[in-house]
Amino acid sequence: MEFMGYVRPDGRVGSRNHVAVIPSVTCANDVAIAISRQVQGTVTYQHHHGCCQMPPDLERVTDTLISLGLSPNVAAVLIVSLGCEGTDHERMYREIAASGKHVEIIHVQELGGVSKAIQVGTDIARSLVIEVSGLQRELVDISRAIMAIKCGGSDTTSGMASNCVIGYVADKLVDLGATVIFGETTEFIGGEHLLARRAVNKAVADRIYQIVENMENRAKSIGCDMRRGQPTPGNIAGGLSSIEEKSLGAIMKSGTRPIQGVLDYPEHISDQKGLWIKDTPGREPEILTGMAATGAQFMMFSTGRGAPQGFPSMPVIKICGNPNTYKRMENDMDLNAGLIITGEKTIEQVGEEAFSKMLRVLSGEMTKNETIQYFSSIDIHCLGPVI
Template sequence: MIQGWLRSDGRKGIRNVVAVAYLVECAHHVARRIVDKADDPDVQLIGFPGCYPNAYAAKVMEAIATHPNVGGLVIVSLGCESFNREKLRAVVEASGRPAELLVIQEKGGTAATIAAGLEAVDRVRAQIASVERVPMGVEELVVATICGGSDGTSGITANPAVGRAFDRLVAEGAACIFEETGELVGCEKIMADRASTPELAAAIEACVQKAEAYYTVMGFGSFAPGNAEGGLTTQEEKSMGAYSKSGSSRIDGILKPGDIPPMGGLYLLDVVPDGEPRFGFPNISDNAEIVELIACGAHVTLFTTGRGSVVGSAISPVIKICANPETGRRLAADMDVNAGRILEGEATLDQVGQEIYDAILAVAAGERSLSEQLGHQEFILTYKAFDPIGPECLPMVARA
């Protein structure tokens, strides 16, 4: 049984985290010291390093700070950066959560702000200890998936096994999000055939075409050098393997970072910026995507890996599913689910899909995933630019 923390917007969290957010790199050290000294797995560091304003970063930060897994926020500002700290505080307070704001230049510098920050964390922690816990069903979960450190085994074990788990979750009413249109170049027609409306199908194809154009300007696909050594040869081969994570359910909508799924179903997250490429690669590493999935409300992220990523995340637990049996043995203490057994004839895709489903429910009920136990709380947020999604992206909302 999942006991969720009930938030004012009706969503429920599977964790009750105090987030400590730095709003510019100049405040990072002070915020990190506050988190380190608090020495509590549920006090976690998030932040944005840039001094210049960015609407995307503000939207994602607000979405994360009001994520159902977050109970309250401590903001650490240097003082002269352009991030709108008062708006962030107002958004969090309007959500019914406690928010404390510390400005280093006003507090008297590093040591004084760290001391004040620890007191702020204690106050927030005390306030959120009394948040009501209520039963939470599978249909209230938002589950995301991503792959990283892929090899030739990812697309034949872990990814299709996640697809099986997604099919079951979607059938039971959960919202499931898959991502990375840049990794889906080459299978856009097959994907468009699964869309709930013709307009959404066209939007899916347009998403992938945008990704292809963007990555071409960057000079690469999302195809990292390590992939070729694992047996994957082409972008489209990697894409079909990545695509198999989405399972076989109907695709109900397209989201952009910070958009919350309006109801259960299967959603594609479009992570590629709109307009001319301006800020470099769409996502500079896997955790940048995980942050975007969490900004869409993901309670849990399923991370499939062949070569062996060890990352977790702040705010929402990461469950690691290892595709490659050799990697699974070498990195056993990092891998929650060993899908490599499929290659050794010890398990079927359906059995591993069931294990993934069971692991999601256990982690949602409070069990710590291995990356949580190991203290992984990665977080990265950088510059991007997006246009809002159009009505064709969420047909069920347009119809309502």
């Protein structure tokens, strides 16, 4: 089985061919946005970090932005630096360029301000787009696919329909030698024993318990507890009564195959195959960034209530488990897994539909989310305070 992808100089395969305009700090966002709005073929990331943070977080932001630049869906990169930020923009330039991609960098302060930086950056972005826009897709084996998975705006249909569909696709991809990554550590709470049982060894099992404990302790450290934060008011209105119930439904989407290991939030995957966990929170802006940073070429996203968000450089396929939501929000949902709830289709039938949609999206077909560019609200997950 094969799909048509862009083979990058480092051998990674992309499903998209974007020029990424990456602000190295939140204070450079508006310059990056202006450049990206002007130049077709570019995407940008409006995050809110990169200065006045604790050193481990500054490193985390630098690493995450590097990983976004390394994503195989990105063909070339323009880094927009303010000049005095806390992130290491020189390391960003160096490490992305080491992959063989064309990388350019501008500094707003050095260029004499915002309007001048926008002008210079726009011209650089134009030439990068012209340079990469003629690249051709090649036939590659399905084992080169890297899928990220996520559920958002869950209700009780998620764990019984749409997450089961994603689990079906995940198992099939793993069996074909591809890579699958799931996250949302918060939503392991109450189901971690089931995941630990699937770990390839004791070290991985221990790590799963550890990241869950860390997440639970971070929540408790505020002096109250997680209830009314997770599950969300929308989850509760949808019938989910506790974080445990939400988690047990959520982990259905990881399928049944062994768990190979745990990746840190900014980490980029190299040639690791099989099923992996990435330590992320559940909220969309942060997990989508973390998954795109992994190098995932696309995401399968399950929803019951109707969560519309996507990500600038990672196509997101929406699978809706609630038949009523699908009817109301068909314009935002790519697949209807609600037919499982109504008894009209089986998990396997919708699973096969999802698999063939995936092959088309990997080869260039747009998702509903991409067509309307509903993906500007993104962020990087940091651990310490803003100072």
